[in-house]
Amino acid sequence: MDQIQGMRIFVRVVEAGTFTRAADSLGLPKGTVTKQIQALEARLRVKLLNRTTRRVTVTPDGAAYYERTARLLNDFDDIEASMTNAQANPTGRLRIDVGSSMARLVILPALQTFCDQYPDIQVDVGVSDRTVDLITDNVDCVIRGGDLTDQSLVARRIGNLPWMTVASPAYIKRYGIPQHPTDIEKRHLVVGFFSGSTRRVYPHEFHRGDEQLEITGPYRVSVNDSNAHMTAVLGGYGLSQVITYMAEPYIESGELVQILKDWTRPPLPVHVVYPPNRHLSAKVRAFVDWAAELFAKHPQLQRTPTAPAPALASAPAPTAMPA
Incomplete structure (x- = not known):
């Protein structure tokens, strides 16, 4: 278990970019994170990370280790979930990020229904109109309005805002x-x-x-x-x-x-976006399905789009004012 914990800490440090942010996201003291990385490097007998006062960068050996470790941990989590009741009763901490007006008018007024349905999920709601880096900021999913560009993430279109x-x-x-x-x-x-x-x-x-x-x-x-x-x-x-x-x-x-009522503007597409390595996470899937159902119940949030939505897309890079 110590070896698995060391792997998880290493992956989080790489994704967060600093020991401090990794420690905060894991709920651990920074000294513990540092010692775990040192112990991991000592056991492997390779240098995994280059440290500076501001940022951590990955060595070539560290990059290779990260790629295989991240995949292994994801498979391990999937195995654990398949052998328990996690699919029926998702648990854990869910980190989402939502635009400020959408959080105030749509998500937060209805979120109690999600909490009642999934009482073992703890929801952290980040509220901002800035573009979030899901990996660096350790966010499970975001809800945003706008066009999509980065094909490395997964997106589900849930609404269209006139x-x-x-x-x-x-x-x-x-x-x-x-x-x-x-x-x-x-x-x-x-x-x-x-x-x-x-x-x-x-x-x-x-x-x-x-x-x-x-x-x-x-x-x-x-x-x-x-x-x-x-x-x-x-x-x-x-x-x-x-x-x-x-x-x-x-x-x-x-x-x-x-x-100017005789002039229109194309509806703003709304997507739930999440990293591909969290595609099978029960808690993320539960929230995505809940958000899609929530938007489907609001006719004013479902104006027919001007073009079909892609099945897979990316993190939102709005070309219009966010919702």
Whole structure:
């Protein structure tokens, strides 16, 4: 068992990139992690890791050992699960990451049903609109809206979020209503939404028949969080495109007004994404199935996509403002 524990600690250090992050994710003292790695290298008589004050890198021998060890541990976990009742009663700590508005409006209000169904799963919910590195951050799965690029991960499409263009009554009183998307660039302001990693401001998209426009528009305020974005729109800082399910309560209360109704924007696809080495994890599978069922029960989260969704895809790299 000590040998298996040493392997697990080594794999976590490689994936986390530092001893400190590995120790935190494993719930162990940093000194214990360091001693385990030293003992492993002494037993194998090879140097597995190069250590610096900031980061740990893998030696060629360490890379070869990691590849075989990670696969072996995954097979070991699968064997353990198949010989127990883990498939029927998943257990353990489940780390998920969800965009801020989706967590507040969709996931957290319904999560109690998941906890009731799987009482032996402890759920850690990371809430942010940043792109998460599932391996480095030791996250089991993420729910994100946007296009997919990295084919090394597995994704399941669970929803499609329609958009609407809105403005507050205070903004309309001051600036009026644009009659065409190009009016936005001439005499209006938008609330910008920028990528937390690249700082790029996402454009607004307008489709009508064969016409397709991308409008960035001038802004005085730009944010990188979906809840902050909605607050800024409500505050009259500018008009913007927002996810329909987020805007509808404010439309009904009169705090927002839908504008440019004859122009649409393609729905934002939503995926659950997880690493391939956790594909057979009972707790991840349980959460993915629960999330898919949750979205299926919300008609406003299931607008028909413009193109078929791929069966396998990647970690989300949104090309539109995240949900």
